[in-house]
Amino acid sequence: MTAQVRVRFAPSPTGALHIGGGHTALFNWLWARHTGGRFILRIEDTDRERSTREYEETILAGMRWLGLDWDEGPDVGGDFGPYRQSERLELYRASASRLVDEGKAYCQDGAVYFRIPAGKTIAWDDVVYGPIEVDGDTLRFDTQNTAPKDLVLLKSDGYPTYNYAVVVDDAGMAINTVIRGEDHIANTPKQILLYEAFGWPVPRFAHLPMILGADKKKLSKRHGATSIYEYRDLGYLPDGAFNFLALLGWSPGDENEICSRREAVELFELSRVTKRAAVFDMQKFAHVNQAHLWRTPPEELVELLRPLWKARGLDPDRFDAAWLARALELLGGRGQTTLEVAEYSDYFLSFDAVTARYDGADLPEETRRSLRPFYAGLLELPTWHHGAMEAYAKQWGEEHGAKMKDLAMPLRWVLTGRKVSPGVFDVAVFLGREEVGRRLGHYRLLPEA
DSSP: OOSOOEEEEOOOSSSSOBHHHHHHHHHHHHHHHHHTOEEEEOBOOOOTTTOOHHHHHHHHHHHHHHTOOOSBBTTTBOTTOOOBGGGOHHHHHHHHHHHHHTTSEEEETTEEEEOOOTTOEEEEEETTTEEEEEEGGGGSBOTTSOSBOOEEEEOTTSOBOHHHHHHHHHHHTTOOEEEEEGGGGGGHHHHHHHHHHHTOOOOEEEEEOOEEOTTSSBOOGGGSOOBHHHHHHTTOOHHHHHHHHHTSSOOOSSSOOOOOHHHHHHHOOGGGOOOSOEEOOHHHHHHHHHHHHTTSOHHHHHHHHHHHHHHTTOOGGGSOHHHHHHHHHHHTTOOSSHHHHHHHTHHHHOHHHHHHHOOOTTOOHHHHHHHHHHHHHHHTOSSOSHHHHHHHHHHHHHHHTOOHHHHHHHHHHHHHSSSSOSOHHHHHHHHOHHHHHHHHHHTTOSOOO
């Protein structure tokens, strides 16, 4: 195609931006940015009972969070507006009147109907699904195949039906590539008939694969969160969500599926979108998010975590930001979401977090008595660094018949309150000699003064 690509995302403001909508918006955005085209946002708000401006703003906020900016839309304007269907009613009525005047439509009981032509085959070459043909007569009869059934354009209340409005809007906004979910394949023949009746160019159609849950059933609330914002609140990053959604039906083409927005834009091709249903795999989502989480500069990650630490009753503001950044670097990539990182790092900010989950009940007095000399010697090392600690532990263990894990594991529990952590000597060095001594003393693992 030589004309500039014009694609659109047209949500109904009847709820938050859900996974399927976010996926469709992202693929439209990718194709526009890859081709140097235009990405248009249109609001399909003709459901008067359920559509609200509050939901519209929620959808826009969800798109902004994903980093999907639009070139034309209700809030930014453009040459092809209005960009809300509720503001385009006169356009629908005028176009319907034209078809009535041309004998291609008729009025009945206050509604306007399009005459579906007989004996016509509707065909198009779908970018994803390939050539598709539909016998037009199957659109002309009801399910019992007895009575002719024409297509409603305008309902008796003057509002357009979906299949009619979308054609008037897409043609009026010069949309030349329609990228949407595969559930719309059934609507395409009716829409092509309307394009042809008006004499308007028929756009290219690219239908995206269905998104299934891990059980291979259509994605729904039973599979977990369905709103984009819910994943934000669960500790997922915009870049992680963007990358994962891009992988639902497409891949960068190599084994490494972790890619930046710039890389995705550069590599994206509609021709490489698969028609095989995509599986919304939460484990993969978490893995992708983890990769982007730990690509984030530590200083930026500190600011992302600051409100989460506070929500856990911690006080990050009493620490230097650079110190907090070093603490996160010490975690070494542990944690797949910001919520997990805030949880896994709490022992750096507060000893209370340790004592709240570990009471030392698994340390009998005999064990404490045998370990006290080791920990006392540890605190007296002339140099406070990992190498010195490890060498001391190895020597002490050989002399007293103790395994390294028997010396290190209790120290890990005492310092972190966790079974798993970064290297325990690294944690000890970072916390400092005085703080390590305080925590050992709390659990009665030092000789009495």
